[in-house]
Amino acid sequence: xxxxxxxPEPAGRDRVELPxxxxxxxxxxxxxxxxxxxxxGGRRGPGVPGVELAVGGVSVDRAHLAAYDRVCGxxxxxxxxxTFPHVMGFPLTLRxxxxxxxxxxxxxxxxxxxxxxxxxxxTADETLDFTTYAENLRPHDRGRQVDVVLVGSVxxxxxxxxxxxxxGRERKPGGGDRSGxxxxxxxxxxxxxxxxxxxxxxxxxxxxxxIHTSRLGARLxxxxxxxxxxxxxxxxxxxxxxNRLPDAYTVEVAFKLPVPLPSTVSFALLPDGGFALHDxxxxxxxxxxxx
Numbered sequence: 060x061x062x063x064x065x066x067p068e069p070a071g072r073d074r075v076e077l078p079x080x081x082x083x084x085x086x087x088x089x090x091x092x093x094x095x096x097x098x099x100g101g102r103r104g105p106g107v108p109g110v111e112l113a114v115g116g117v118s119v120d121r122a123h124l125a126a127y128d129r130v131c132g133x134x135x136x137x138x139x140x141x142t143f144p145h146v147m148g149f150p151l152t153l154r155x156x157x158x159x160x161x162x163x164x165x166x167x168x169x170x171x172x173x174x175x176x177x178x179x180x181x182t183a184d185e186t187l188d189f190t191t192y193a194e195n196l197r198p199h200d201r202g203r204q205v206d207v208v209l210v211g212s213v214x215x216x217x218x219x220x221x222x223x224x225x226x227g228r229e230r231k232p233g234g235g236d237r238s239g240x241x242x243x244x245x246x247x248x249x250x251x252x253x254x255x256x257x258x259x260x261x262x263x264x265x266x267x268x269x270i271h272t273s274r275l276g277a278r279l280x281x282x283x284x285x286x287x288x289x290x291x292x293x294x295x296x297x298x299x300x301x302n303r304l305p306d307a308y309t310v311e312v313a314f315k316l317p318v319p320l321p322s323t324v325s326f327a328l329l330p331d332g333g334f335a336l337h338d339x340x341x342x343x344x345x346x347x348x349x350x
Contacts, residue, residue, distance in 0.1 A: 072111045072192055080114050081154040083265040089157045090165035107193040107205060108160045114151055115188040124183055127263040130256070131291060132298035137183040140301075141175050141310060142294040144211045144219045146264045148189040152207050152223070153265075155191050162196055162205060163227030166268070167280060170289045171204065172224035174311040181218055187211045202229035244335055246325030248299065252287055254320045260291040271320075286317035292345050296334050299326055300349065312347035 124143065125135055133140045156165050181187070188211070195206045204226045211219035257271040266288055269276025277285045293312050297304070316338070318324060324344060327335045336345040 072109055074111045074113060074190075076113045076115070077151070077154075080117060081150045083150045083153055083267070086150065086153045086157045087165075087267055090153075105162070106160075107162060107196050108155060108158055110155075110158075111190055111192040112151055112155050113188070113190045114148075117147055117187045117189060119147070119183040119185070119187075121183055123263065130259045130263050131294035133294070133301060139181045139183065140294065141177045141219075141297055141304070141308070142290060144181065144187065144189075145173075145175065145209065145221050145223075145290060147187065148191065148209045148211060148221075149265050151189050152191045152209055155193060156207065156225075161193065162203065163225070167228070169226040169228060170223060170314055171226045172311070172313050173290065173293060174222045174309065176220045176309040178216075178218050178220075178307055180306050181211075181213070185213050187213055187218075199226055202227050244327040244329055244337075246327045246337065248326045250295070250324050250326060252318055252320060252322050252324055254285065256287055256291060257285045257320050260288050264288065264290065266290070282317065283319070285320045287320055289314040289317075289345070292318055292336055293347070296326060296336060296345065296347060300328070300334065304349065308349055310347060310349045312345050314345055315343040318344050 119139065121137075124139065127133075127143055127146060128135050128140065131140065131142070153165075155161065156168070189209060190212075191207065191209045193205055193207050197204055204224055207223045207225060209221045209223070210217060261267045261272050268288075270280050270282060271277075271285055271288050274284055277283070289312075292314070293310075296312075297310065318336075318338075323339050325337045325339070327337070329335065331348075332350055333346070333348045335343060335347070337343050
C-alpha cells in the first residue's frame with residue numbers, strides 16, 4: 060500500500076490523500092478495540108481531527124447500486140439516489156471517525172441528523188472523488204455533537220454533499236428528550252419493517268454496527284432488539300418521494316426514536332415539503348424537509 064500524500068489545507072486542516080477507499084471491516088475491528096478500556100481504547104482527542112481525508116476515482120458498482128435500490132425501495136435506474144453517495148463514501152468517513160483524535164468512540168455514537176444536498180443528478184457511469192472532515196464540535200443537552208462532512212465531486216465539480224451529525228452521549232443533569240411531544244401528522248402509508256432490513260442494509264451500506272444486526276449487540280447498548288439504520292429510514296422516505304424530487308435539492312432529517320426490528324411505521328407527507336415517520340402509537344422516528 061502506498062504512503063498517503065499529505066499537504067496543508069487553507070482551512071487549517073491537512074489533506075491526506077488515500078490511494079483507495081479503506082476497508083470497512085478492518086475499521087470496525089479498530090472501533091471495537093477503541094470501545095474497550097485499557098491500551099486498546101485510550102483517550103479521545105479534545106477537538107476534531109485536523110485532517111481532511113480524500114479518495115479519488117471511485118466508480119459505481121451497478122450490482123451494488125441495484126441491491127441498494129431494492130433494500131431501500133428505489134426504482135432500478137442508472138441515476139443515483141440522493142442517499143447513495145453517502146454509502147459510497149462511508150468507508151472514508153469511517154476511517155476519520157475511528158482515528159484516535161476523533162472526539163468520540165464509534166461504538167455507541169448516536170446519529171441524530173443528516174443533511175444531503177444534491178447539486179445535480181449523478182449517473183452510474185460517472186466517477187466520483189470524495190473528501191471528508193469533521194467540524195463544529197459543540198454542546199448538546201445529552202453530551203456533545205459533531206458534524207462529519209462528506210463531499211462528492213466529478214472532474215472538480217461539487218455534485219453532492221452530506222453532513223451527518225453525531226451525538227457522543229455524556230452524563231449531564233436534566234438531559235433533554237428528543238422524542239417529541241407534538242400530535243403526529245396523518246399517515247399517507249404504512250410500512251412493515253422486517254428484521255432482515257438490518258442485515259440487508261448493513262450489507263449494502265457497509266455499516267455493520269451490531270445494534271442493527273444482532274440482538275445481543277443491541278442489548279449491550281440498551282435496546283431490547285436490533286434497530287433499523289437511520290440512513291435506511293431516510294432512504295426509504297426519499298424512495299417514497301422519488302417522483303416529487305427535482306434535479307437539485309437539499310433534504311434534511313432529524314432522527315428521533317429508533318425503529319425497532321420488526322415494527323410497523325407510518326409515513327406522512329406534509330404540505331410544506333416536510334415528511335415524517337412515526338410508530339403505531341404516533342411517536343416520531345424521523346422528521347424531514349425537502350427544499
